Amino acid sequence: MTPAPPTVTVIGIGADxxxxxxxxxxxxxxxxxxxxxxxxxxxxxxxxxxxxxxxxPTPLRPAVARLVDAYRGRRLAVLASGDPMHYGIGRALAEILGPDALRVLPHPSSVSLAAARLGWPVEETEVVTLVGRPTGRLAAALHHGRRVLVLSAGAATPGEVAALLRDRGFGPSRMLVLEQLGAPAETRREGTAEEWPHPPGDPLNVIAVECRRAPGAPxxxxxxxxxxxxxxxxxxxxxxxxxAATLAALAxxxxxxxxxxxxxxxxxAIxxxxxxxxxxxxxxERDPVRADRAAGNADRLGVPGLRVLTGAAPAALGGLxxxxxxxxxxxxxxPGLLDACWEALPEGGRLVANTVTLESEAVLAGYHRRYGGELVRLAVAHAVPVxxxxxxxxxxxxxxxxxxxxPGEPAEGPVKDPVESGDST
Incomplete structure (x- = not known):
């Protein structure tokens, strides 16, 4: 069967x-x-x-399907910056219309152009986009000696990146802001994050960061x-x-x-x-103070996309x-917490539960008898002065x-209390 011809041509265009x-x-x-x-x-x-x-229009994503449908049959073309499939509109179009409906003509991306100007191998360079995303997500990519290319959200982004680098202990990092890449007006500005001297410039920019951790920074x-x-x-x-052991078990x-x-x-979660x-x-997390604290930790450690839900489980789990x-x-x-979590898991899903109390340990022993898995005790001791x-x-x-x-694991009914059931622990 011959595939239908593409209905949309997606064309990458540069600053030139x-x-x-x-x-x-x-x-x-x-x-x-x-x-x-x-x-x-x-x-x-x-x-x-x-x-x-x-x-x-703004916001863009909800309008994509409507606009494409409105102009269907009129030789529709879509313009995108650089490579449409690299953090571009091409992804949304492929998800909505299907890849067979698209003819994509890419242009060199801003990442490729920046790497070419700097002499940085693309495969050894971390890329972080801040377009429509919080600046805090850059923090997870900060490691001494690494190179990072930041896709900027606008003219203010370089200053925001410099402030984040200072706050996270990477003030000595060298920053280069490459503006209007590929255009006749292409320029660059540079400096260190701790002494960033430049006011906001052109909104079309990419930020290159050579990560340097400050002495004494964690x-x-x-x-x-x-x-x-x-x-x-x-x-x-x-x-x-x-x-560390818990994350290894969660895999x-x-x-x-x-x-x-x-x-x-x-x-x-972080x-x-x-x-x-x-x-x-x-x-x-049911405690709102702790929930706020968790959100702050997530932002500081580079995963501001963590969803923090304030509420008591199992009721708070509904609808997730x-x-x-x-x-x-x-x-x-x-009551009902462990059963609700177990029932929510698909086949192949993993569950890990930790406790330090005898009462909760008895609960885990009962579930272990029913569902199997691995029951272990983790003991850690620290050397201290005596x-x-x-x-x-x-x-x-x-x-x-x-x-x-x-597959086929039973999900019905709670595990009985070991004392009430007559089982021995």
Whole structure:
């Protein structure tokens, strides 16, 4: 069966405008009956492009399907900055119309142009977009000696990036702001984050950062188990070594969603999201002060997209998207909580629950008998001064149940209390 011809031509255009387009892209624009695009992009077209020019409204995403449908059959073209499939409108069009409906003619992206100017290998350079996203997400990419390209949201973004770098202990980092890449007016400005001297410039810019950590600034690794001091907390914090073991049991993978139930300071959800930019998490915390604290920790540690839900589980779990994994850090004796989390998991989903109390440990033992999995006790001791010597101070041991939901697992009915059922623990 022959596929239907594309209904939309998506054309990447750079700051150099018409002059930088290959002849195939020019022909597509000359032949178009309607061209959709941003106001700046539409303004780059010459008079020989006689198509009706329709600027995108704000917000853009909800209007895409409606506009494409309204102009269907009129040789529709869409203009995009650079490569339409790299943080561009091409993704939305492919999701809404399907990839077979598109003919995409990419232009070199701003990332490619910036790397070419700087001599940076693209495959060794971290790319972070701040277009429509909070500046705090840059923090997760900050590691001494690494290079980062930041896709800017506008003229104010370089100053905001410099402020974030100073606040996160990366003030010595070198910054280069590349404006109007590929255009005759292309310029660059540079300096360090701690002494950034430049006022807002051209809104069309890319920010290059050579990360340098200030002496004495905390070093945060790329794997779970950040220092406890990285978090603002009131003691309701899964401590570092147990946290690392818990994340290993949860086994995050790109694109997966975690429910962190009884989130406290948000550490499990935060470190889940730090494992990959596409990982998502919902932190459910009944105490509003702790919920605010978790949100602040998430922003400071580079995952401001963490969703913090203030409410008591299991009632607060209703309506949430189905998780790939669930962590329960508190409230195991609340009636119905563990059952609600288990029932929400799809086949193959993982559940990990930690406790330090005998009462909750008995609950986990009952679920372990029913569903299997792994029941372990985690014990951590720290060396501390004992007079003129050194001894071990034992932290409270943590009982952890980790289980994967296999096909055909029973989901009906709560697990009976081991004493009431006559079972022996």
């Amino acid at each position: 405008g018409w002059a930088g387009l290959p002849e195939g892209a020019r022909d597509a624009l000359r032949a178009a009956g309607v061209v959709l695009g941003g106001g700046r992009q539409l303004g780059l077209l010459p008079p020989e492009c006689t198509a009706e020019r329709v600027p995108w 070093r945060l690794g790329a794997v779970p188990g950040l220092p406890d001091s990285a978090y603002d907390h009131d003691g309701q914090l899964t401590k570092r070594h147990v946290r 995050p993978a790109p694109g997966e969603l975690l429910w962190d139930v009884g989130g406290g300071s948000g550490s499990i 470190e889940w999201m730090r494992t990959h930019p596409s990982c998502l998490a919902v932190c459910v 998207p189905a998780p790939d994994a669930v962590f329960i850090g508190g409230g195991l004796t609340v 007079g003129g010597f050194t001894g071990w101070r034992q932290a409270m041991p943590v009982t952890q149940w980790a289980v994967r939901k296999e």
